[in-house]
Amino acid sequence: MAFYFRADDVPELRGLSKWDQRVLLRGTFLKERAISTLLLLVLVIGSIQFVINPMLESFSPGFQHNTLAYAGVLIVWLLALMSARDIVMMNILRPKIAAKRVEQQAAELAAVKAANEGDAAE
Numbered sequence: 001m002a003f004y005f006r007a008d009d010v011p012e013l014r015g016l017s018k019w020d021q022r023v024l025l026r027g028t029f030l031k032e033r034a035i036s037t038l039l040l041l042v043l044v045i046g047s048i049q050f051v052i053n054p055m056l057e058s059f060s061p062g063f064q065h066n067t068l069a070y071a072g073v074l075i076v077w078l079l080a081l082m083s084a085r086d087i088v089m090m091n092i093l094r095p096k097i098a099a100k101r102v103e104q105q106a107a108e109l110a111a112v113k114a115a116n117e118g119d120a121a122e
Contacts, residue, residue: 003091010090012097025086028100029093040085044078052077 004010007021016024026033052073056063064070090097 005087007090010094010097012094012101024097024100025090025093029089029096032089032093032096036085036089040081044081047081048074048077 007013007025013021013024053064056070056073
């Protein structure tokens with residue numbers, strides 16, 4: 001199974017606008033998103049405590065006292081982990097995305113069919 005880094009490259013998301021891709025990836029699978037957010041929270045707290053802080057202390061002992069720079073490092077780390085989570089979730093949820101796309105296309109087809117039948121009846 002192929003691993004994709006960008007939503008535009010995922011075959012199940014082709015043909016959708018950026019907004020539709022975003023809604024499908026971030027707003028549809030709430031249970032999976034909630035679980036991954038909790039795991040992300042544990043990962044962020046653990047990695048800051050046991051990886052980032054010891055590395056900063058060994059490379060630059062007084063760096064944590066520089067509040068603005070330290071906050072910048074932590075925000076960049078959080079955004080990097082969030083991006084990694086989104087990429088992993090996009091690849092894990094590919095079968096569910098494909099099923100959701102089929103549902104959406106069936107609903108669109110039914111709406112068009114109903115509109116055509118309504119026009120034919122008039």
